[in-house]
Amino acid sequence: FRLGLTIFYTSHIKNWQRLEQIKVEDWLNQWSGKRTMERIWLPLLRAKLSDNYKKASAAFIWAIIARMYAARRSGMKKEMFGYVPGGYARILDALGKKLEQAGVVVHLNHRVKRVESSSEGINVTFEGGHQVRFDEVVLTTPGPVAADACPQLTSEEKARLRGIQYQGIVCASVLLKKPLAGYYVTNITDSWVPFTAVIEMSALVDRKHFGGSALVYLPKYVAPDDPLFNESDENIKQSFLAALARMYPSFEPSDVLSFQISRVRYVFAIPTLNYSCELPSMSTSVPGVHIVNSAHIINGTLNVNETVQLAERTIPELVSMPAGAERTEHAGA
Ligand SMILES: Cc1cc2nc3c(=O)[nH]c(=O)nc-3n(C[C@H](O)[C@H](O)[C@H](O)COP(=O)(O)OP(=O)(O)OC[C@H]3O[C@@H](n4cnc5c(N)ncnc54)[C@H](O)[C@@H]3O)c2cc1C
Incomplete structure (x- = not known):
């Protein structure tokens, strides 16, 4: 009952700024009680934020609940999340073509190393030394x-930019001969499982889009300095597949087509206490350089x-070009 009450009450809060001043841990303890906190909320918070949940404000859970409610509301109490056949590859391909038609030059695989302002403009230096103004x-x-x-x-x-506390991710994409359980999202609360959720895309999207195979994502959210980032692909693969075998009796390692x-x-960025007050401004002290x-x-x-x-909100304000023109371009893209 207290779990339902917490969700219902949180979904009706309008003044989210107030929640930025309270730790999510304290807020959920207060509304759901110790038992629900330990059994439900804490494992879910740990799954998404690892130990960084201690730094998050109650605005974090407010935003998640508000999004779920909005999805349900718009779908007459039925969750409505969409999927574009072909996924982001198709969307990015279409966007790339649109930009090209508009005369935009896109440089892929160009890591930016340095951005410096000079009297002639802003010089961007890419990895390898190549420069563009x-x-x-x-x-x-x-x-x-x-x-x-x-x-x-x-x-x-x-200091403000470096002060933003991030959560990182190590995510496995697995192509299987057959589905696991047929559920789109399974959040994992057991601490022995080395990933934090099982996302079965093929429960949502017809398997014909994956050549008849089943596509599964196994994300593990971790702090940016977590040792998992230095673990070899082979070790991660072994531990993830061993966990799948324990969780799904019908799973066979020979089902794996690609990992x-x-x-x-x-x-x-973790919504820490008083997050919106600490955020760096989008315009910087370097003329012509913006960070969004x-x-x-x-x-x-x-x-x-x-x-x-x-x-869409920000670019017209930042870049000195006619705002209307920018908006039209985004809308058409
Ligand atoms: C596991 C997972 C699942 C998600 N699922 C969904 C979903 O189902 N639906 C949804 O709406 N959202 C989803 N999201 C969120 C979505 O991915 C983000 O909202 C979106 O990618 C944010 O876009 P972005 O451009 O700000 O950041 P990113 O997409 O992270 O892009 C930042 C880019 O900067 C590049 N970069 C970094 N350093 C440099 C450098 N020095 N020089 C040049 N480039 C650099 C990176 O390579 C990267 O391409 C998911 C996120 C994760 C992690």
Whole structure:
């Protein structure tokens, strides 16, 4: 009952700024009680934030509950999340073509090492030394990466960017001959399992899109300095597959057609106490250099909708070009 009450009450809160001042741990303890906290909330918080849950404010859980409620509301109490056949590869391909038609030059696989302002413009130096000059630059990389790339920022700006606390991820993408259990999302609360969820894409998307196979993601959310980042692919594969075999009796290691691992140290910014007050500004003290990234999503969860909305809201304000023209381009993209 107290679990339901917590969710219902949280979903009706409008003043999320107030929740930024309370630790999520204290908030959930207060509303759900110790037993529900230990059995339900704590394992879920640990799954997403590892021990960093201790740093998160109650605005974190508010944003998640608000998003679930919005999805249900829009679907007459039925959850509504969409999937584009072909996934992000298809969306990015279409976006790339659209940008090309508009005369935009996209440089893929160009790691930015340095962004410096000079009297002629903003010089961007890529890995390998290649340089390109621009009138304005918007960095959309995580805060610490932007701080390292821009030596002309003030020490206060760098400290704010580096002060954003991120959670990282190690995620396995597994192609299987047959499905596991047929559930789209299974959140794992048992601490012996080396991943934090089982996402069976093929429970949502017809297997014909994967050549008849089943596609499963096994994410493990970890702090950016977690030793898992230095673990070999082979060791991760062995421990993940051993856990799958224990969890799903019908799973056979010979079902695995492909197993790939991605590692990203800075995936999402943890909404820490008084988060929105501590955030670095999007315009910097270096003329023409702006830093906007998903850490600037202050009252929502990390997802593509929020990220695109952030870009649409922000870019016309930052870049000195006619705002109407920019908006039209985004809307059509
Ligand atoms: C496991 C997982 C599942 C998710 N599932 C969903 C979902 O189902 N639906 C949904 O809406 N959202 C989902 N999200 C969230 C979604 O991925 C993010 O909202 C979105 O990717 C944020 O976009 P971004 O451009 O801010 O950051 P990113 O997509 O992280 O892009 C940052 C880019 O910067 C690049 N970069 C870093 N350093 C440099 C450098 N020095 N030079 C040049 N480039 C650099 C990186 O390579 C990267 O491509 C998921 C996230 C995760 C981790």
